[in-house]
Amino acid sequence: MRIQRTALLCRVALAAVCGLGSASVGFCAGIDLSQLQGWDIVVGESAIPSERYAASEFQEHLFEATGKRLPIVTRTDRQERHVFIGASQALQHSPVGFDSSKMPAEDLRVVVRGENIAIAGGPPRGTLYGVYQFLEDDLGVRFLTFDQTYVPKVSRGAVLKPADRTYHPPLVFRFSYYGENFAHPEFATRIRVNTITNQPKLGGKTGRALISHSFGAQIPSAQYGKEHPEYFALRNGKRLAPVKDDWFGTEPCLSNPDVLRIVTAQVLKDLQAHPQAENISVSQNDNSKYCQCPRCAALDEKEGSPMGSLLTFVNAVAEQVEREHPNVKVGTLAYWYTRHPPKTVRPRHNVQIQLCSIECCLTHAITDANCPLSGPFRDDMRKWGQICDDIAIWNYNTNFSNYQLPCPNLRTIEPNIRYFVANHAKGVFMQAAGNTTGAEFSDLRNYLISRLLWNPELNGEALIEEFLNLHYGAAAPPIRQFLQLVHDEAEASGKHKNCFGTLANFGLDASIGERGLKLFAAAERLAGDQTVRRRVEKASICAYRAAIEPSWKLNQSATLDATLAAQQRPLVKRFFDLCEKYGVTQVSERRSMTERLKMYKQLFSLKETESL
Numbered sequence: 001m002r003i004q005r006t007a008l009l010c011r012v013a014l015a016a017v018c019g020l021g022s023a024s025v026g027f028c029a030g031i032d033l034s035q036l037q038g039w040d041i042v043v044g045e046s047a048i049p050s051e052r053y054a055a056s057e058f059q060e061h062l063f064e065a066t067g068k069r070l071p072i073v074t075r076t077d078r079q080e081r082h083v084f085i086g087a088s089q090a091l092q093h094s095p096v097g098f099d100s101s102k103m104p105a106e107d108l109r110v111v112v113r114g115e116n117i118a119i120a121g122g123p124p125r126g127t128l129y130g131v132y133q134f135l136e137d138d139l140g141v142r143f144l145t146f147d148q149t150y151v152p153k154v155s156r157g158a159v160l161k162p163a164d165r166t167y168h169p170p171l172v173f174r175f176s177y178y179g180e181n182f183a184h185p186e187f188a189t190r191i192r193v194n195t196i197t198n199q200p201k202l203g204g205k206t207g208r209a210l211i212s213h214s215f216g217a218q219i220p221s222a223q224y225g226k227e228h229p230e231y232f233a234l235r236n237g238k239r240l241a242p243v244k245d246d247w248f249g250t251e252p253c254l255s256n257p258d259v260l261r262i263v264t265a266q267v268l269k270d271l272q273a274h275p276q277a278e279n280i281s282v283s284q285n286d287n288s289k290y291c292q293c294p295r296c297a298a299l300d301e302k303e304g305s306p307m308g309s310l311l312t313f314v315n316a317v318a319e320q321v322e323r324e325h326p327n328v329k330v331g332t333l334a335y336w337y338t339r340h341p342p343k344t345v346r347p348r349h350n351v352q353i354q355l356c357s358i359e360c361c362l363t364h365a366i367t368d369a370n371c372p373l374s375g376p377f378r379d380d381m382r383k384w385g386q387i388c389d390d391i392a393i394w395n396y397n398t399n400f401s402n403y404q405l406p407c408p409n410l411r412t413i414e415p416n417i418r419y420f421v422a423n424h425a426k427g428v429f430m431q432a433a434g435n436t437t438g439a440e441f442s443d444l445r446n447y448l449i450s451r452l453l454w455n456p457e458l459n460g461e462a463l464i465e466e467f468l469n470l471h472y473g474a475a476a477p478p479i480r481q482f483l484q485l486v487h488d489e490a491e492a493s494g495k496h497k498n499c500f501g502t503l504a505n506f507g508l509d510a511s512i513g514e515r516g517l518k519l520f521a522a523a524e525r526l527a528g529d530q531t532v533r534r535r536v537e538k539a540s541i542c543a544y545r546a547a548i549e550p551s552w553k554l555n556q557s558a559t560l561d562a563t564l565a566a567q568q569r570p571l572v573k574r575f576f577d578l579c580e581k582y583g584v585t586q587v588s589e590r591r592s593m594t595e596r597l598k599m600y601k602q603l604f605s606l607k608e609t610e611s612l
């Protein structure tokens, strides 16, 4: 191997690190990435689809970085100048030989030794994630959005130092819930979100499903309610069944043995249909109308929480599940009125708890002792941690009532994820604008969240900086200034609000939009090309949305003041035009862009066919 000047400089130090004899010192000095003539990429003859794809991802990105496209082969005829991707006989018999086939599903190992590189991990995702980790760590690649990957050019003499690194992601379930990930599963995979796609090429999903509302499907009131109203919640002397929408209208009576029988049978049926499932939800619907019949109420009273009757029920289902599916866990939400753990009932060893932080403040981190909203959540998290070893988190990361409003929570994401991991969460669902693309700074947020879920040790502020600089280039400074304004003002306002709110709820008003428009205009002037200009324009939607808050909050039948109408209408028009241009389909979790446009036309006394 040719030893470059830079390589020679670090030779002595590396020899010590490698612990290799003097004959290997030359090899130990590293690999010159600009000199890869005669190298190839080796995949196993029986490689799984995600390992083959990992090899092609490596090949493409290395080509972009070095201008050299290494051939992909399955057999080797020499001992060196190979990049081994994934488990293979060739890797096992090589000088870097190791067997990754028994590693856990997402663990990875990167070895740089002599004139070989090996990247391999547990099937089905470890190798593919290993390639992305290598591209980030060793080539400085950054997967920013589905259509922007930053690949720096490898300079002459750039040396890849000898290494033997392993990585075990602390979270087995990582869900950054943005429409961008559903629309672009290849991108979601690159940022190691493991909950999006079943495609074997992309390594599939984790077998652990999101624990979510389930009773509405397991014991529907439309099916059972008429004949057996006693299966459903008793509230104020009345059984809530049948109802139009179980999810928001009723809960089952959890102390009724027939309800246990029906739900258990449904769970076992579902598991038979999905033999790969690692867990299944047995969970409350999305309302607070839990049963208050004497039996349920007595149990809840004794346990100090409606989780008393729920967990007793979930444990009973889990006991049945274990007989037929000893490796499957039963998950339930600790959400809203069931967040507080019961006094004496304990989750069975095969029960998972998904703890929901919906009451917590968007502006302040959950760890912030000065915020009055998060203390009770921290108490519950600590208590659940003492009685359950399989906790996941449902955390809220957007303003669900107003997807496009500036949302002052960017500074909380790193401390929140770290806090969850430090408190033994195994999975984190970062719920955000999953049913649209183009929510406020969704590209930045998805990047930040996904990278922190994969590695909670990363620095959130540095990740934001990195994204702003690489995505907006010369236009980054005014955008940074806008984000700082939003966060500084929300924090200084002394307001505390969870994930549903108006601009005023977060201590902001339309003036933040007006100042934002000036800053985005400055950013557009600084943008070096059309691509960056479009990115800036897309990001500016949130400033328009804030600037039209005065008319947004009016009812469509309200009488609009003429001065306000004249001031707002061009901004409203621009807001809807930009949303259409950038594929934004929802203004909130429940309301579409089309519905909102219709309301605005009524407010401005326009016909449906007229344009704003």
Ligand SMILES: [Zn+2]
Pocket: 233, 234, 252, 253, 254, 255, 256, 291, 292, 293, 294, 295, 296, 297
């Ligand atoms: Zn009951």
Ligand SMILES: [Zn+2]
Pocket: 361, 362, 363, 364, 371, 372, 373, 495, 496, 497
């Ligand atoms: Zn707060």
